[in-house]
Amino acid sequence: MIYNKTVEIIDKARLEDLQSKRLKRLVAYVKNNSPYYQKQLAHIQADDINSMKDISKLPFTTKEDLRNNYPYGIFSMPHEKISEIHMSSGTAGNPTLVGYSRKDLMLWAEVMSRSLACAGVHSSDMIQVAFGYGSFTGGFGVHYGALKLGATVLPMSSGQTRRQITLMQSLKPRILACTPSYALYMAEEAASMGLKPSDISWEIGIFGAEPWSEGMRTEIEKRLGVKAVDIYGLSEIIGPGVSMECDEKNGMHIWSDVFYPEVINPDTGEVLPDKEKGELVITTLTKQAIPLLRYRTRDIVSMTNEKCACGRTMPRISKISGRSDDMLVVRGINIFPSQIEHVLLNAAGAAPHYQIIVNRNSIYQDSIDILVEIEEQMFSDQMKEMEQLEAKIVKEMTAVLNITPKLKLVSPKTLPRSEGKAVRVIDNRKI
């Protein structure tokens, strides 16, 4: 079902006209309201922006810029007027903070209802939301969209898996929304409770917040007997609902009337033609609280403007095939190696060589091992002191990363270095 026929099937010329008017207005708005963009755009006037081509005159915005201007420096609205705040993990120390005005929350509900309808959700459906609720955007984003669409929401958050399955059996929701790895975990749990795929009420699964492969899709569809579709988003732009796969399962429609996408060469910043692989860059055309110009998502995709068989004219992006930075996504959680470095410095009083190893088991559950080369300051002749230190490091990492890694102390100079440079991450998952 197409939720918003005035924009989702708009013709390209009218769409571009709408986008360029919005961009012009946006440039004037951020220049007037964001202390950060006031400085960044000193040399640019709104009159310089007359078509979407002129977007190349605007600077990129990075996660680093958000962090350097923490908490509100990049906002275009005083915090008294903000309705809701969410955050994601930053590269070190500060989280990436995002704010929503009332109008932004309405926009979020709008793009999420488009996304849900695009996945095949109807107003008569019940949606089991097993994305985390909290400062993470997943739970609330789907929740707001489901309300706007008129569906029934089951706000479960993630965890309490047995209870999720028991409730599914009694209330029979047709829709499940969670991370793909959690879906497989639920499939595992359901099987251990003696349930067969035919006992599962979910027919459509909306999965995102972490990269997943076609192989994983097949696996989920087989085990849960659902149609599994991919949803994409990031908190800096709005959260889930930036783009969504339709029935064609041939790329995710990005709601470009409000989130203008570009694909660039991450090294040169050059905008790439249709279908070429590069980094996705998004400009939020209509946001109020924290609009971003040409935000570098660091996600590697390719994009097509070809009309989709579903009728929508909105461009489509491919599944995320990688990152242009060192961020890892594990169980839907963003992890930067620098966060781990930070914890080691705080907890161990040392900046040792370390290596992060990400593994995926046969039921697609991810785990993190952190190997740390021991330094003199960390060593004690007493086992209990060493174990206390290990426990302290693991505890602080859990607090910072929201995920509990397994720590292993190793001898000095045993971790591989290539050309003298440390190899920080070994990702053994095949995504």
Place this chain on the structure above:
Amino acid sequence: MKQLSVFLENSPGSLLRLTEALAQAEVNLRALTVSENADFGIVRILVHDIEHAASVVKAANFICSQTDVVAVEIPDRTGGLFSVLKEFENKGLNIEYMYSLQVRSKDKAVMIFRFKDTEKALNVIKNTKFVLFEEPL
């Protein structure tokens, strides 16, 4: 007395690598004990020249430290160790860990003790009937 404490990764061959380095440098091990958990071990070593041994171990890329320990002569008879431990208990000395040192003597054994406060332990033991072992290793 000083003990050399060495971090040992729990992987095949790491103890071998440590003893190989010491053997090549002609360091004679007088006592060795290992404390381990699932992930790593701590090797405690007594040698004649600890500075030399420490430099050898570091050069072989091991992390080590020097730890003050107390060597006490134990009467080599039934209840010998018990009588020493009883005395420590009475004087409020807590042992972090202990192990034995081989000596060529018929009437005494030597135990190595690690106390939290070595200074205090030495003072306490000097005021008992027990004798500190102070021969060169």
